[in-house]
Structures are given as structure tokens and as C-alpha cells.
């Protein structure tokens with residue numbers, strides 16, 4: 442796909458935070474925490490990219506930079522053909538409409554004092570969309586699209602009067618009502634009861650496909666990513682360690698970390714049990730990173746070079762990229 446057709450195109454995106462180690466330390470002498478350490482990827486219209494990796498690896502920070510809730514420390518961000526890396530907040534009006542977030546916790550995402558109707562009206566008022574009758578039409582259409590029918594029976598309800606699944610549908614409707622082209626869904630169903638997750642996920646898949654939305658799913662749950670995403674990026678300590686089509690990455694993971702993650706996906710069929718990959722120890726501190734590969738202390742295959750040189754993320758002919766000295 443030509444670059445100009447991409448919705449999201451990020452190159453070398455980094456986010457470092459200053460962290461105060463004591464209550465009285467001054468800001469300027471505090472060390473940096475490398476939350477995101479040079480990630481590059483693209484999402485096209487209708488494309489779905491999943492970002493997976495364990496807690497603290499920088500998934501949410503990446504999503505927040507893509508929504509321009511956080512400015513990158515370094516790198517380039519092109520959105521729908523336009524360089525938005527350094528765009529000022531007041532020039533972001535159109536961007537804010539086109540790029541929407543589906544929050545993790547529907548109970549917190551909605552104002553408890555707003556009725557459903559008011560919650561859905563709010564983004565239309567903020568973006569100055571439509572006359573009163575057009576706004577009502579949009580609200581009805583958005584509610585029907587997320588399966589809340591007939592819409593008017595929900596108009597006057599408050600969040601505490603709805604179930605978790607219904608609330609997550611309202612959150613989704615609120616993101617869709619302004620006609621976005623890009624959605625970031627950060628752990629979209631992790632707060633929901635298992636019994637309603639599948640319904641909400643099916644719905645999201647159906648909607649993003651029919652509206653040709655570019656979607657970034659963030660989750661530590663690989664089975665969710667397997668179900669929803671065309672492509673998958675596996676993150677470790679702020680970097681992408683493996684990326685490619687979801688089928689390929691999950692069927693034949695190449696990076697030792699991906700192998701360990703895939704081996705941990707529960708399988709129901711004992712005959713197809715994947716080989717166990719033992720990773721030891723725990724993830725390093727993002728404040729004090731060593732030379733060489735960031736996975737070296739846990740990797741069963743680490744060699745001498747892994748302790749001195751950082752492996753690059755190398756693209757292979759198969760379209761897969763892997764960051765590893767040993768498998769490359």
C-alpha cells in the first residue's frame with residue numbers, strides 16, 4: 442500500500458519519562474524511564490494491528506502517543522498523510538474527531554451523572570456536528586449499530602442502570618458517532634464478565650470491518666489478538682521484538698519471548714500441546730537498561746553477542762520482522 446494511503450505511520454517513536462526517585466529529588470537530575478523505545482509500524486484503512494506484551498512494556502503509552510494524548514520524545518508520526526508529530530493542541534480538532542479511543546473500563550469512561558443520550562450528544566456538541574434532529578438521528582444510528590435497540594428505551598438511563606456489556610456498547614457508540622477513521626482499543630474487554638466478552642468483540646470486529654476503520658488493539662491476551670487482528674506486534678521493554686501477520690507470528694513464533702508467550706496460550710486440545718519454552722527471571726527495569734539485547738537475562742539461547750550488541754529489528758522475506766541475534 443502506498444504511504445499516502447496509510448492511516449497511521451509511525452517511525453522510531455520514543456517516549457521517555459523523567460522519574461523522581463525520592464520525594465525531594467529535583468526534576469532535572471532524575472533518571473529517564475524508557476517507556477517506549479523506538480517503535481515503527483503502519484496501519485491501513487480497515488487494517489487491524491494488535492500490540493501484545495506483558496505489563497509495563499509500553500503498550501498504553503504507545504496508544505496514548507497515537508491519540509496525541511502524549512507527545513513523543515523522538516520519532517515521527519504521520520496520520521492520514523499528514524505529519525502530526527509536533528502539531529499544536531488547538532490545531533488538533535480534526536484529528537481528535539478522526540482518532541478515537543475505546544476505554545478499558547466502561548464504568549469510568551462515562552460520566553455517571555449523564556444519561557445515555559447526553560453522553561452520546563456530548564461529542565457531537567464538542568465537534569459542532571449536526572442540527573438537533575440530525576444529532577438525534579446520529580445517536581439512534583450509533584446505538585443501533587452497537588445493538589442497543591430500540592434506542593429510545595436507553596435514552597434516559599444512567600450508567601449505573603446498565604450492565605457492563607451495555608455500557609461498553611455505549612462507549613463504542615460514543616467513539617463511532619463522530620465518524621472516526623482510527624480507533625485505539627486498549628484492553629477493550631478486560632473489565633467485562635467473560636460471558637459478555639465474545640459479544641462485544643464480535644461487534645467490534647464487525648463494525649471496524651464494515652466501516653473500514655484502522656484499529657489498534659492493545660492487550661496482554663494473545664488469544665484476543667489472534668481472534669481480532671490481521672497483524673501482530675510483540676513488545677518487550679518498549680521495543681517491538683517481533684512483528685508480522687498474526688497467523689504467522691502465532692503459528693511459528695521466532696523470537697524466544699514470543700515463543701514463551703505463545704506457549705502460555707491455553708489450548709484445549711492436549712494432543713497439540715506446544716513445546717514449553719522456559720524463560721527465567723523477571724523483566725529488567727526500564728530505568729536502568731543494559732547494553733545489548735533487553736531480553737538477555739531471561740533468554741534460554743543468549744550468546745555472548747547478546748550481552749554487548751543490541752539486535753536490530755530485521756525484516757525477513759516472509760514479511761516478518763524479528764529482533765534477535767540468535768534466530769536471525
Ligand SMILES: Nc1ncnc2c1ncn2[C@@H]1O[C@H](COP(=O)(O)OP(=O)(O)OP(=O)(O)O)[C@@H](O)[C@H]1O
Pocket residue numbers: 458459460474475476494495496497498499500501502503661727
Ligand atoms: N506518566 C508516566 N510517568 C512515568 N512513568 C510512566 C508514565 N506512564 C507510564 N509510565 C511507565 O512506562 C512504562 C510503560 O507503561 P505502560 O502503561 O505503557 O505499559 P503497558 O504495557 O500498557 O502495561 P499494562 O499491561 O500493565 O497496561 C511503565 O514502566 C510505566 O510505569
Ligand SMILES: [Mg+2]
Pocket residue numbers: 500501502
Ligand atoms: Mg496498559
